[in-house]
Amino acid sequence: xxxxxxxxxxxxxxxxxxxxxxxxxxxxxxxxxxxxxxxxxxxxxxxxxxxxxxxxxxxxxxxxxxxxxxxxxxxxxxxxxxxxxxxxxxxxxxxxxxxxxxxxxxxxxxxxxxxxxxxxxxxxxxxxxxxxxxxxxxxxxxxxxxxxxxxxxxxxxxxxxxxxxxxxxxxxxxxxxxxxxxxxxxxxxxxxxxxxxxxxxxxxxxxxxxxxxxxxxxxxxxxxxxxxxxxxxxxxxxxxxxxxxxxxxxxxxxxxxxxxxxxxxxxxxxxxxxxxxxxxxxxxxxxxxxxxxxxxxxxxxxxxxxxxxxxxxxxxxxxxxxxxxxxxxxxxxxxxxxxxxxxxxxxxxxxxxxxxxxxxxxxxxxxxxxxxxxxxxxxxxxxxxxxxxxxxxxxxxxxxxxxxxxxxxxxxxxxxxxxxxxxxxxxxxxxxxxxxxxxxxxxxxxxxxxxxxxxxxxxxxxxxxxxxxxxxxxxxxxxxxxxxxxxxxxxxxxxxxxxxxxxxxxxxxxxxxxxxxxxxxxxxxxxxxxxxxxxxxxxxxxxxxxxxxxxxxxxxxxxxxxxxxxxxxxxxxxxxxxxxxxxxxxxxxxxxxxxxxxxxxxxxxxxx
Amino acid sequence: xxxxxxxxxxxxxxxxxxxxxxxxxxxxxxxxxxxxxxxxxxxxxxxxxxxxxxxxxxxxxxxxxxxxxxxxxxxxxxxxxxxxxxxxxxx
Numbered sequence: 001x002x003x004x005x006x007x008x009x010x011x012x013x014x015x016x017x018x019x020x021x022x023x024x025x026x027x028x029x030x031x032x033x034x035x036x037x038x039x040x041x042x043x044x045x046x047x048x049x050x051x052x053x054x055x056x057x058x059x060x061x062x063x064x065x066x067x068x069x070x071x072x073x074x075x076x077x078x079x080x081x082x083x084x085x086x087x088x089x090x091x092x093x094x095x096x097x098x099x100x101x102x103x104x105x106x107x108x109x110x111x112x113x114x115x116x117x118x119x120x121x122x123x124x125x126x127x128x129x130x131x132x133x134x135x136x137x138x139x140x141x142x143x144x145x146x147x148x149x150x151x152x153x154x155x156x157x158x159x160x161x162x163x164x165x166x167x168x169x170x171x172x173x174x175x176x177x178x179x180x181x182x183x184x185x186x187x188x189x190x191x192x193x194x195x196x197x198x199x200x201x202x203x204x205x206x207x208x209x210x211x212x213x214x215x216x217x218x219x220x221x222x223x224x225x226x227x228x229x230x231x232x233x234x235x236x237x238x239x240x241x242x243x244x245x246x247x248x249x250x251x252x253x254x255x256x257x258x259x260x261x262x263x264x265x266x267x268x269x270x271x272x273x274x275x276x277x278x279x280x281x282x283x284x285x286x287x288x289x290x291x292x293x294x295x296x297x298x299x300x301x302x303x304x305x306x307x308x309x310x311x312x313x314x315x316x317x318x319x320x321x322x323x324x325x326x327x328x329x330x331x332x333x334x335x336x337x338x339x340x341x342x343x344x345x346x347x348x349x350x351x352x353x354x355x356x357x358x359x360x361x362x363x364x365x366x367x368x369x370x371x372x373x374x375x376x377x378x379x380x381x382x383x384x385x386x387x388x389x390x391x392x393x394x395x396x397x398x399x400x401x402x403x404x405x406x407x408x409x410x411x412x413x414x415x416x417x418x419x420x421x422x423x424x425x426x427x428x429x430x431x432x433x434x435x436x437x438x439x440x441x442x443x444x445x446x447x448x449x450x451x452x453x454x455x456x457x458x459x460x461x462x463x464x465x466x467x468x469x470x471x472x473x474x475x476x477x478x479x480x481x482x483x484x485x486x487x488x489x490x491x492x493x494x495x496x497x498x499x500x501x502x503x504x505x506x507x508x509x510x511x512x513x514x515x516x517x518x519x520x521x522x523x524x525x526x527x528x529x530x531x532x533x534x535x536x537x538x539x540x541x542x543x544x545x546x547x548x549x550x551x552x553x554x555x556x557x558x559x560x561x562x563x564x565x566x567x568x569x570x571x572x573x574x575x576x577x578x579x580x581x582x583x584x585x586x587x588x589x590x591x592x593x594x595x596x597x598x599x600x601x602x603x604x605x606x607x608x
Numbered sequence: 609x610x611x612x613x614x615x616x617x618x619x620x621x622x623x624x625x626x627x628x629x630x631x632x633x634x635x636x637x638x639x640x641x642x643x644x645x646x647x648x649x650x651x652x653x654x655x656x657x658x659x660x661x662x663x664x665x666x667x668x669x670x671x672x673x674x675x676x677x678x679x680x681x682x683x684x685x686x687x688x689x690x691x692x693x694x695x696x697x698x699x
Contacts, residue, residue: 521672590639
């Protein structure tokens with residue numbers, strides 16, 4: 001039933017995903033402006049990833065030092081935000097970059113909030129520029145040279161140049177994305193007529209706020225909205241109150257840019273986007289509640305500063321005061337905001353296989369800890385076996401079936417598709433880290449206990465190494481296991497058999513009653529490896545000399561033999577530790593009788 | 609037998625080498641017996657009808673088993689001669 005339920009769920013999710021993709025494809029085909037907006041969103045998210053990758057390349061270097069210095073304490077972070085936004089003229093971009101700093105772990109959340117608050121203040125410089133000079137920077141014009149230069153830099157071998165290239169290309173993508181979105185929404189821009197809206201009463205003010213936010217979301221730029229507001233204000237379409245409400249809305253609208261940016265960011269990025277929204281909602285709320293006195297106060301201050309008479313400069317002044325007020329009010333609250341945001345937006349559980357037996361309760365007592373560690377190691381091993389088997393293109397029913405592997409491998413015609421990196425991350429990484437953590441934390445009361453824990457650590461690291469080495473082996477195995485040239489196919493299939501037989505031997509060892517288990521027998525696998533080693537036997541030299549395999553094939557085989565040897569040796573130890581003698585003295589005696597390399601070579605040569 | 613056990617216990621309480629040595633000696637002895645049993649079983653299987661691969665596989669197991677028995681005997685002999693504990697990581 002459970003199996004059926006899961007299968008139905010899988011079909012339902014696949015069907016839903018297919019339907020969504022089909023609907024998206026249909027919309028992309030029939031509506032050109034939707035296609036442009038969708039392309040804009042996709043390019044935006046792609047740009048975000050490129051910037052994150054770029055900044056990660058600088059982690060630990062000069063950038064980290066500069067960022068750390070510039071964001072030490074909330075006020076420094078604010079100054080950093082003000083300066084960078086004034087230079088780039090985009091608070092959205094600075095928010096997005098700050099989210100990528102956070103995701104890359106270059107700054108902490110409190111510093112990020114400071115930068116975003118500062119960005120809000122810095123963006124008001126744009127209102128001054130528009131109001132004073134009517135200047136509008138066409139950022140899309142910068143996108144192409146940035147992309148071209150960025151791409152060239154990513155091809156550079158130096159890590160810093162690659163990082164700079166990714167950042168540059170990422171920014172180019174962001175600019176390009178904003179331009180795409182603007183073009184896609186041009187129809188909305190053309191249809192806007194502010195004079196048609198009545199500006200009286202709270203309802204109208206809230207409508208203006210919503211309108212300002214919507215326009216900014218649509219155009220992805222508060223500067224564009226401000227330009228619209230200033231034009232309407234200058235032409236007398238709206239009054240000061242309406243313009244202020246629209247400007248508040250524009251500020252709230254910019255948070256959506258950061259929210260889109262936070263979609264592909266980690267949880268800290270989402271917390272930062274939430275802090276950004278909180279800043280604009282609180283500041284906007286205060287100003288809306290005191291709109292009448294605010295308008296009069298701004299007019300009074302503008303007259304004192306010699307700006308009176310120009311409503312656009314008055315609006316620019318309001319914009320600065322509005323954001324300045326928010327910074328002054330909310331900056332002291334940053335240390336309190338951090339824990340609240342962490343509680344409201346908790347970190348998602350780490351992906352991957354979790355420990356089932358290791359808990360604080362089992363870790364409290366040596367006996368339960370030992371038992372739990374062994375059970376977790378066996379779980380880890382079972383997961384690793386499946387990954388390794390599929391990595392070697394061996395189905396488990398073949399691996400643990402009755403047929404000799406040498407015959408089964410030759411018969412098998414299909415190759416198994418598996419992403420070893422994601423399998424490792426999901427099924428090995430988290431669990432192995434938890435096991436090692438518990439071993440490190442454990443109290444070692446006796447030498448025997450210390451020895452047992454040491455052997456468990458060895459098994460854990462061995463399992464991890466086996467999976468990683470299988471990953472290294474897989475590309476050549478995939479290439480040569482079905483190769484037309486039998487002289488390269490045979491040794492590669494022999495490698496698959498060597499590892500497969502080691503896994504099979506451990507399976508047989510587990511199946512035996514504990515008192516009959518002979519872990520020393522596992523050493524026959526090492527002798528078998530030595531017998532099959534074409535380097536030691538000189539067979540590889542012959543194949544190369546006679547031109548039956550290429551030097552490149554020979555080099556691959558030599559490397560892969562090393563991986564195979566390492567896996568076979570590790571599996572021998574893992575089998576002994578997990579399924580052999582648990583009692584310390586007996587276990588030590590087993591180890592004492594282990595075969596040396598010289599013993600193995602002698603046995604491999606056979607009776608003289 | 610009782611005296612030996614009492615000495616072992618006292619030695620153990622004092623954290624003595626003697627107990628460790630005796631225990632390990634007994635562990636190696638147990639292992640030797642287990643290996644001899646295993647050898648018998650392999651020989652029995654080799655006496656039955658087998659194909660060439662199975663024979664080669666069992667012969668290898670037999671060689672490895674005998675190598676382990678040799679090592680165990682050598683350890684016990686050396687111990688009896690010198691009175692020293694074989695190092696645990698030997699081999």
